[in-house]
Amino acid sequence: MTYFQKVVLFSNVFLFVPVTVMASEGTTEHGNAFTYTLAVLALIVVAAKIAGAIAERFKQVSVLGELLLGVALAVPALFGFHALQELATNELVNFLSEVAVILLLFQVGLESNLQEMKRVGINSAIVAVVGVIVPFLLGTYVLAPWLFPGAGDIFGLFLGATLTATSVGITARVFKDLGVSTTKNAKVVLGAAVIDDVIGLVILAVVNGIVQSGSVHMGDVAWISVKAFAFLAVSIVLGRVLAEPISAILSRITAGIGMKMAMALAFAFGYAYLGSLFGLAPIVGAFAAGLLLDHVHFRRFSSPKFISTIQDVMEGSKDSGVIDRMHIAIEGFRERHIEDLIEDFGQWFIPIFFVMTGLSVNLAVFGNLKVLFAALALTGVAVIGKIVAGFFAGKGTDWKIVGFGMVPRGEVGLIFASIGQQSGVLNDEAFAVVVVMIILTTLITPIMLPMFLKKKEA
Amino acid sequence: MTYFQKVVLFSNVFLFVPVTVMASEGTTEHGNAFTYTLAVLALIVVAAKIAGAIAERFKQVSVLGELLLGVALAVPALFGFHALQELATNELVNFLSEVAVILLLFQVGLESNLQEMKRVGINSAIVAVVGVIVPFLLGTYVLAPWLFPGAGDIFGLFLGATLTATSVGITARVFKDLGVSTTKNAKVVLGAAVIDDVIGLVILAVVNGIVQSGSVHMGDVAWISVKAFAFLAVSIVLGRVLAEPISAILSRITAGIGMKMAMALAFAFGYAYLGSLFGLAPIVGAFAAGLLLDHVHFRRFSSPKFISTIQDVMEGSKDSGVIDRMHIAIEGFRERHIEDLIEDFGQWFIPIFFVMTGLSVNLAVFGNLKVLFAALALTGVAVIGKIVAGFFAGKGTDWKIVGFGMVPRGEVGLIFASIGQQSGVLNDEAFAVVVVMIILTTLITPIMLPMFLKKKEA
Numbered sequence: 046m047t048y049f050q051k052v053v054l055f056s057n058v059f060l061f062v063p064v065t066v067m068a069s070e071g072t073t074e075h076g077n078a079f080t081y082t083l084a085v086l087a088l089i090v091v092a093a094k095i096a097g098a099i100a101e102r103f104k105q106v107s108v109l110g111e112l113l114l115g116v117a118l119a120v121p122a123l124f125g126f127h128a129l130q131e132l133a134t135n136e137l138v139n140f141l142s143e144v145a146v147i148l149l150l151f152q153v154g155l156e157s158n159l160q161e162m163k164r165v166g167i168n169s170a171i172v173a174v175v176g177v178i179v180p181f182l183l184g185t186y187v188l189a190p191w192l193f194p195g196a197g198d199i200f201g202l203f204l205g206a207t208l209t210a211t212s213v214g215i216t217a218r219v220f221k222d223l224g225v226s227t228t229k230n231a232k233v234v235l236g237a238a239v240i241d242d243v244i245g246l247v248i249l250a251v252v253n254g255i256v257q258s259g260s261v262h263m264g265d266v267a268w269i270s271v272k273a274f275a276f277l278a279v280s281i282v283l284g285r286v287l288a289e290p291i292s293a294i295l296s297r298i299t300a301g302i303g304m305k306m307a308m309a310l311a312f313a314f315g316y317a318y319l320g321s322l323f324g325l326a327p328i329v330g331a332f333a334a335g336l337l338l339d340h341v342h343f344r345r346f347s348s349p350k351f352i353s354t355i356q357d358v359m360e361g362s363k364d365s366g367v368i369d370r371m372h373i374a375i376e377g378f379r380e381r382h383i384e385d386l387i388e389d390f391g392q393w394f395i396p397i398f399f400v401m402t403g404l405s406v407n408l409a410v411f412g413n414l415k416v417l418f419a420a421l422a423l424t425g426v427a428v429i430g431k432i433v434a435g436f437f438a439g440k441g442t443d444w445k446i447v448g449f450g451m452v453p454r455g456e457v458g459l460i461f462a463s464i465g466q467q468s469g470v471l472n473d474e475a476f477a478v479v480v481v482m483i484i485l486t487t488l489i490t491p492i493m494l495p496m497f498l499k500k501k502e503a
Numbered sequence: 504m505t506y507f508q509k510v511v512l513f514s515n516v517f518l519f520v521p522v523t524v525m526a527s528e529g530t531t532e533h534g535n536a537f538t539y540t541l542a543v544l545a546l547i548v549v550a551a552k553i554a555g556a557i558a559e560r561f562k563q564v565s566v567l568g569e570l571l572l573g574v575a576l577a578v579p580a581l582f583g584f585h586a587l588q589e590l591a592t593n594e595l596v597n598f599l600s601e602v603a604v605i606l607l608l609f610q611v612g613l614e615s616n617l618q619e620m621k622r623v624g625i626n627s628a629i630v631a632v633v634g635v636i637v638p639f640l641l642g643t644y645v646l647a648p649w650l651f652p653g654a655g656d657i658f659g660l661f662l663g664a665t666l667t668a669t670s671v672g673i674t675a676r677v678f679k680d681l682g683v684s685t686t687k688n689a690k691v692v693l694g695a696a697v698i699d700d701v702i703g704l705v706i707l708a709v710v711n712g713i714v715q716s717g718s719v720h721m722g723d724v725a726w727i728s729v730k731a732f733a734f735l736a737v738s739i740v741l742g743r744v745l746a747e748p749i750s751a752i753l754s755r756i757t758a759g760i761g762m763k764m765a766m767a768l769a770f771a772f773g774y775a776y777l778g779s780l781f782g783l784a785p786i787v788g789a790f791a792a793g794l795l796l797d798h799v800h801f802r803r804f805s806s807p808k809f810i811s812t813i814q815d816v817m818e819g820s821k822d823s824g825v826i827d828r829m830h831i832a833i834e835g836f837r838e839r840h841i842e843d844l845i846e847d848f849g850q851w852f853i854p855i856f857f858v859m860t861g862l863s864v865n866l867a868v869f870g871n872l873k874v875l876f877a878a879l880a881l882t883g884v885a886v887i888g889k890i891v892a893g894f895f896a897g898k899g900t901d902w903k904i905v906g907f908g909m910v911p912r913g914e915v916g917l918i919f920a921s922i923g924q925q926s927g928v929l930n931d932e933a934f935a936v937v938v939v940m941i942i943l944t945t946l947i948t949p950i951m952l953p954m955f956l957k958k959k960e961a
Contacts, residue, residue: 077776077779079597079598079601079602079785080601080605080772080775080779080785080788081776081779082598083601083602083605083772083775083776084773084775084776086772087765087769087772087773088769088773090765090768090769091762091765091766091769093765094761094762094765094766095762098762137594137595137598139537140537140540140598143537143538143541144537144541147538147541303552303850303851304549304552304553304556306847306850306851307545307548307549307551307552307850307851307854308549308552310545310548310851311542311545311546311548311549313545314538314541314542314544315542315545315546317538317541317542318535318538318539318541318542321538321539327535327537327538330538389764389847389848390847390848390851392761392764392765393764393765393768393848396765
């Protein structure tokens with residue numbers, strides 16, 4: 046058996062069999078659909094965490110493991126077993142998936158350090174813009190009409206859009222592993238990725254608006270772009286103005302982590318809703334909430350016992366150097382950014398989205414060689430588009446490193462694809478092609494980057 | 504304005520108005536019911552946290568604040584505004600409420616230290632059994648036929664069941680505040696409360712089974728009792744046997760908090776489902792999962808940076824006493840019980856249940872003086888039943904302290920009541936009466952206990 050066959054077999058014995066048994070047993074007789082869904086999801090999340098850990102052992106991002114787990118779980122459907130696919134139409138599962146992407150984009154927003162973005166400046170901006178425009182144009186106006194003739198304008202726009210957003214997590218890790226995070230190449234890539242996210246979300250807002258209205262009018266496109274940019278810009282400005290007072294209020298609240306998490310989530314969910322009132326996708330709102338709270342710091346009170354132990358130690362010590370450094374350590378421990386709170390909370394939800402996305406791939410379409418070819422062509426365009434961007438990185442940079450650093454698509458591309466599928470714009474073939482493209486672009490980077498980086502050193 | 508009026512006004516301006524606006528605005532046009540529900544819930548949870556913090560300032564448990572917030576939010580319904588009540592029939596809200604009670608009972612199970620239960624022994628057991636039987640019999644066979652004539656056997660059983668379970672959180676806090684946690688009185692009460700939980704859940708299982716079958720057969724009652732006891736007993740035994748190997752496996756997992764939380768939740772949700780397969784309520788399963796994992800310890804890796812700072816300090820220090828104590832501190836910090844992980848996760852869900860329960864009270868029923876009288880009568884029986892139990896606490900105890908210590912009903916009683924309401928066994932009047940009883944019993948204890956305790960000292 047190949048490694049892939051083993052993974053498919055193992056994951057299906059672990060998940061498919063129990064779920065099928067549960068599906069035939071649980072929901073009808075005792076009428077507790079909630080508990081059934083929860084139990085299945087709990088199993089899926091555990092499996093996803095294991096798949097993520099395996100991916101990390103192979104120097105890949107955990108998201109890739111979670112996505113591939115979903116694809117592996119789509120195998121039984123080829124033989125007529127659809128118990129897991131039925132989950133994808135379960136309203137509760139869809140609800141939790143929506144919570145997952147909102148939390149995910151909120152996190153991305155929180156991590157988007159705008160000050161750093163400003164510092165890398167013009168080079169990153171050019172790389173980002175070129176890296177969005179080139180693959181978008183190639184996808185929309187070359188690949189879409191060629192590979193899917195007659196699929197229409199909106200289809201083309203969506204296919205192009207899935208090619209735009211860079212998922213820089215994996216690149217950041219490669220840079221870090223090789224100890225080159227502070228080089229100019231790395232800074233340009235990381236800065237461009239943040240700008241990419243912002244542009245990508247505006248594109249998503251536009252595409253989402255077009256899907257809802259069902260037609261492409263330049264006036265609409267302009268209006269949605271203005272709204273999305275304004276929404277993000279206002280959030281950023283508000284964030285800068287309100288960060289201090291909000292931090293001050295929050296640091297006065299002594300009611301523990303629960304209150305702070307409730308407030309952070311109220312921002313995320315409230316903004317997601319606010320975004321939808323403006324006709325924007327909820328994730329644009331969630332991202333804006335993250336930008337808004339980027340500078341807000343929460344104080345943490347979760348382990349007073351530990352802190353008092355440390356304080357006891359300090360009081361017993363006569364070494365003033367020790368005492369000073371302990372004070373700093375305690376402060377560092379108490380100050381906890383919202384990011385950590387949300388990450389802990391999101392840990393359980395986010396894998397649901399990736400597994401369900403993988404599971405939604407109809408593997409039967411790959412029986413058609415054209416689909417396989419389309420997947421490779423889309424991947425090629427995805428790589429070429431970002432490499433072109435690498436040429437604009439300016440003096441002191443290497444186009445290969447910058448280009449391949451920008452190649453992985455990952456989370457945001459998947460969100461685009463799943464919106465496209467749910468709204469019916471992307472058919473089974475196109476959705477499968479996009480998922481394969483995302484998997485391949487995510488696999489390529491950690492293989493190619495170290496080669497270029499080592500060559501350069503040598 | 505009275506304080507209560509202020510709270511009603513404030514909470515409704517803060518919550519009711521936005522929700523009404525959102526309800527009329529959000530769901531239809533843009534079709535994103537998920538985001539609307541999330542945003543409303545996020546606001547409700549923030550309000551609940553504030554209400555909880557206010558309750559704590561008045562030396563009450565936060566649960567009471569959350570429940571009263573729900574009741575305050577039920578006021579606009581008196582004037583024909585039902586926007587918030589509609590949430591109670593929203594499937595997503597009901598789903599999250601179900602998640603909340605499962606997490607809550609999982610926590611209760613984790614906190615139920617069985618070894619301590621064994622140690623307090625026979626006195627606690629007698630107090631617990633008497634404190635369950637007396638109010639149950641009084642409620643079922645005296646109050647129910649008298650106050651709600653013709654409501655039927657099942658109704659009576661349910662009303663009696665809501666009177667059984669002790670919610671000892673508030674008593675524990677009063678004991679702790681007054682520094683008497685280690686007295687015999689306190690130990691008997693805390694031990695009895697744990698046994699109470701177990702008995703209460705068996706009663707719930709029985710009552711739940713009766714509701715589902717629609718009739719009372721002694722054979723069924725016996726069979727469900729056996730199943731519930733067996734389920735809990737097997738979980739306890741498995742917990743004792745498997746704690747060591749599970750802990751060993753988990754401590755080898757280095758994939759961070761996410762994996763551990765996923766596994767803990769898989770236990771909770773999986774057991775809840777398993778319970779439902781045996782015809783037991785999901786919360787019985789969740790409680791069993793808590794008992795099972797009671798002794799399992801997870802290692803924590805969340806703040807490696809902090810730990811390495813501490814380690815740096817230790818390396819720099821020449822005082823061996825400091826170093827030894829720092830090692831102990833780091834170990835204490837790394838070892839983290841599942842309880843903490845689940846508590847952080849549950850923080851956001853659990854208030855939803857309490858607010859929704861308060862919100863489900865139809866305040867209009869209190870226009871009928873009979874209902875008010877019934878509420879007071881039920882509260883009287885709830886107090887008397889536990890005080891009778893106090894007489895059985897044995898030598899060296901004070902019946903007033905033990906009795907009033909057992910009076911608060913709280914969480915488990917509310918879960919009973921909401922199951923009763925949702926299944927249609929408890930009508931609006933009875934549900935309102937039970938909620939008022941729970942509020943009053945929870946208010947009485949922190950007022951009465953300190954009086955008795957101070958008298959004794961003097």
